[in-house]
Amino acid sequence: MKNTNTFFEKVFEIVKKIPYGRVTSYGAIAEYLGIRSSARMVGWAMNISHSSKKNVPAHRVVNRNGMLTGKHHFGGPDVMQQLLESEGITIVDEKIVDFNKYFWNPLKEITEV
DNA sequence: TTGCTGACCGACG
């Protein structure tokens, strides 16, 4: 049924698997898919994710620095931050505090395909 | 159909 041939759908699967109060990075997802060089494709996947009817918690996906780079695409510059803070994550200067603590590594959590 | 762009990351000068 889910012919996840396109890595976009793979990205959605991973992002949707992110537990509550956790975040991940584009690079981590890209690396999990085996396309570390194509981390920007992951960001593009997020772009269509908000356009799509799928409920993808793209707000839990940030860049390598833990910075909310794509917050502007959530329909508001503060929507992403509000969502993360709502999950118990502290945001300072558009950046996640203790990002390493909240970081959710798909490579570590999803060891099996 | 072709070409450009995109919410990134890492390397190089």
Place this chain on the structure above:
DNA sequence: CCGTCGGCCAGCA
């Protein structure tokens, strides 16, 4: 330290 470029895939004009 900072600016620039390459890389990968898919959507859109």
